[in-house]
Amino acid sequence: MKTPSRFTIIHRFVAFLGHIVRSYLRFLLLMIGASWGVFNEGMLPSTWRRPVRYEFWRSLRQVAGGGLLSVIVVAIITGFGIVAQAVFWLGFAGMNQMIGSVLSTVLVSEIAPVLVGVILLGRAGMLMLAEMSDLTMRGQMRTLSGLGIDPFLGFVVPRTLAMMLGGFTLGTFFSLIALAMGYVVCWVKGIVTVSIWSFMFQVVNSVHPLDYFGIPLKFLSSGFVVGLCCCLSGMDITTDDNMATLIPRGFSRGILSILIINVVVDIVLGSI
Amino acid sequence: MAEKTISQQFGPVLELIEARPVFDESGLTAARYNLSLGPGECVFIECRDETQRSQFTDLCVGLLPIGDGKVKCLGLDWQQLEERRAWALRGRIGRFFSTNSLIDLYGTHINILWPRMHHTRTPTKQLVAEAVRLGIRFGLPGLPTQVPSRLSVLDRRRAEYVRAFLGGPDLLLLEDPVALDPKELYEAFLSELTAAREKGCAVLWLASDRSVWRDYWQDGMQIFRLGDDGLIDMRGV
Amino acid sequence: MPTDEIVNPAADLSSKRWQLFQLFGPILGVILVIGTIALVTLYTYHTMRDGTIVLSRSLLRSQQRYITQEVSNYLSPAASTSAIARNVLNQADTAQDAASFMSIGRAILKNLSQVDSFYLADDTGRFWMMSRRKGHFEETSLQNDASGKSIYHYTLTDPDGRPLNSALFPNDDKYDPRDRPWYTGALHREDLVGKERIYWSDPYPHSSTHQFIITASIAFPSLGGRKFVFAINISLNQLTHFVNSLQVGHSGQAVIVDLDGRVIAGHNMAALETPGFDAANVHLNPDTQPVFLRALNIFRIRGDGAGVVHARGKDYVTIASAMPLAKQSWVLLLNAPESDFVSFTRKIQEQTIYFSLLIVGLASLLAFGLIYQGRRVSRLQSSLRFVGDEQHHENTLLLKVANTPGLLNPQQEIPVLSEVLVERSGSRRVSLWRLLPDNERLLCEDMFDAGRDAHAAGVELHKSSYPALFECLSETHILDIPDAEADERFQGFYRLVMQSLGSRRLLFWSIMEQHHPVGALMIEDPVNLEGIDRFVALASAVLSVRFTQQQKEEGSVEDLSLLKENTGANSQRGEKLRVLKGFLVNPEDGKKAVPEAGLYPRVPLMVLEFEEAYTSNTEVAKQMLKLVADLSGKIKKIAQESGLFSVQASGNRVVILGSCSQTFNTGDALRLADAAITIREACLAALTGVKTRLTFRIGLDVGPVIAAHLGMDPDVFNVWGEGLSVAELLAQSTPDGGQIQVSEQAYQGLRGYFLFRPRGDFYLPGSGVTRSYVLAGRR
16 A cells, blocks of 8 residues: 555656656747747848837837836945945955956846846736736737737747847946946945046956956846746646746746856856 | 739639648537638638637638648648748738737727738828728727727727728638627628628638628528538538 | 738749849859959968078078178188298298298289288287288388387389389387287287187278278297287278179178178178278168168077068068178178069969959859849749739639629629729729710710729710710721820810829720721720730620610610700709708798808717618608608707707708807807707607617717808808718717717817716827717716
């Protein structure tokens, strides 16, 4: 009596594990394929028809305009927090003048892409996910297909690219504001006595030349994966799905995507 | 000029030749479907099941995979058509859906103009003017700009008519498009339908109840019944 | 179907790609060819250049060896003579030594032209010198005479040593050879061995002979225990001549300098023989000899070796080597412009470029030929396809005509014929004219306007008005009139029919039945005339059958005369014309002041529209009439009771004006809305009692109208304008029958007093987004 039940438990566990692995692998492949599709379609001039342009601008407005305030607030808080930490630890090590370079490496190239990605995910990505899944569940995606409007062209391409551009915009804002905030805090505390331009020069000098490519790439790719992940999660649903299962799944996938893409960019650029 | 000829060919606008859809336990049975619809022709298909109706129209626009046989639209086989061309070909078909097909992300006017703006470069102004004309024809005082869910059921249907008829489609696939009541809408619909057919548009009219087309039926029009046993010719019955 | 599709499903995308490839493939090919040639040329140029530079260096090196050898030969008398002198001048007697010195000197001077003179001195200050003087030899000795006074003793001899002349001079300037550098220098090196013993002086100019001299001296002991210093003076003038005469490459140069850049021999010394030339102080000139200077600088750092120096915009190959022969500090510098050696590769390169250009030209020619041919083929293909499509199109049109039911039945109208003709000819308008049986009139049976997509009919042309046109009916061939206005036969027709459309060109085709004209076919502004005659022939055949039959059916001439009489009578009867006003409530009635004609900006008005199922049943019609009479009475009564301005019926519409004044009065609008509700109730009540499908709808607006008095005596009061059209549109587009739709303007005035249901926002071109409401009832 005992052995079969143990087997059942093991069986169930393995099945669960397999299910998770398979579903994530499947989604990964889906993401890779769709990324290629988005770039491929985005290159073609015939993709940018009026409704696609309309959707692109609408999404961009929503992503960049809607997320701006959150990004400003978060940037101020982060700038403040990181500077406080950095000042403490650097003071510990007696390297207070390193503050600029520490800020630039830690804040701009590591924290900003992730935080901006998370803000994008929360502000716009979840909305996208809900909209797309709503359309899919109500069969309206199929309706659009029936009208000859490819949902990939009509929604996924413009929204993903808008997210990408929005990620870059918000990321730049975030970095600038956080750095400025950092400077202000340091200046008030008397740690930094140079002018803001010298401070910025110090920051700029401490950034590796490759990072001028890598940081924007991180912003762009964070936005891109969030957009794509949310669109695909919204469209890739089964009859068993509902909002209660979709939203958490989409969120976890989104977070995972952001972290993975940042790590991947780090590894790829670090190996160059 | 060369583009125009395609719609003016002798051949049927829609053709199902021994088409057998892949059976997936719901909707259409895997029978062999045969249908031929010439330009300006109107075919009635009686079908009580809503899923079957929508799946049959999906079959006609190449969205439902078929095991064997052929489904051709304007002489082009869906299965052999490149994807981009297939999407464009679907753009030449006017659709009326039995389920709510206007999406709430945009205003109704965008919903109406969307397919035309997506498939053509026709100036927006021209499209709007045509849409307004059609809208007035169907009893709208203009082009509704609110989101569809704010409109009444009847106005939504009017908007869907405008979308289906806009741009002079080559083929109209109508799923339960009309009810006898209100009469003016019914008549406006029939008159626009006739006008479209005059211009060579083929019509596939699926309905659950044959009373809706009783007034419109003329000798020689094909009538079918769609059921679990496939497409049954009802002429003479 | 629109032809402005972004992706045309009927067009194969791959063929487009193929077309693109056809265009860009050859161009790409040519670019590839050019690129390859350029790369290969660059590569060969570089390898050849490197090769020639290596070659030129080795050339220079051998030249350098040669020069070194020559210079060493030039300076070799110094070593050899020193050795001889050392061995010969070791006799006990100084006088004997002096004699030997003189004879050796003479012998050498006689044979070696570069040797200028010899010195011999001993440590007691005695001095002997052997030198040339104008083809003879001068022997000089400085000795103390008996009185201890130092005296020069000159003897001039011929080449064989026979004395010619001699003289004595006192040593007034106290010349002492022991102070001379050559003497002291030689003594310093006394302990060294071999060639090292020889002391070389810095070159110095000899003022009297204009020779640039270098002195080599050696010290050795004589048998008598004294020290002799033997010196040989070598003139460098000839070295300069030699160096200058060398051919280095094509235009290269050589120079010998010391490490400080002082020139020993070379072009700088060309002026050596001119008086006043300071030969000891000639340096490399940085302005004119930058190459040598840089080569020297490089030598100072790197030592011997070859290099490439860039100066004056040219590359120079240089070689610098230390001359180990005379003084350690001498450096031989050679340079030659790289182009001297590479020039032939340049030439080859140029030839290669010309050759490549030729190839590229040929390749481009080929490519363009290919493109041209490809374009031609595709053009041909498309024209073939076009012809096929045309044929297809034509067949489709023919089929369309042939499939028209009742084609030959004159009772049945066949609009398809003119439509097809318009489509086939691409014209703006096609009209079909039938000659009426009296042969006096042409009646337009059908006229299809392509621009408006509309049919018209009924225009009549009288023979009396257009005689020339009627004459054309007997023409059997097609008449092509490029400008109908200019053609006198068709001038009248142009003014009557064509001018309004703005067409100019006219195709006229008479329709014959057994050689009698029965009608005409006219095409305005045709575009596509290719093969149109076939089509026209078909159409005219069909039309001739129809027209003939029609003519027969219309029967005899009597009917026509009857018609004539009637029309004549009609015009003669002169019955008083009744102007139909159509007013149920006339604004001109009674006490109301007749408003002035003009624009009224805000007038409340409503349109009541009836829609009925038409019937041909007499009984039903009677019933209907009764209902209408009943309703109109009720409406009139309501209007009068509400004090409305006017009620005007026209067709199935009733236009009701609440007021007609320049100032807007809310009360008028309220009265109107109230009346609308009352009318609706009355109508509903009336309609429910009767079994009919009559429905009505009401549109209500407050807007601008134009009022006018039309005609005279009595004039008719009439209104039109935006307000009326809006009200009409609202009436037509009520969501359902029996409802009152109200515009936003009217709603603004009425909302406080009535209940409304919003219908939504609507866009209309020209007026933008407006809102419309359904009037539900009173509050």
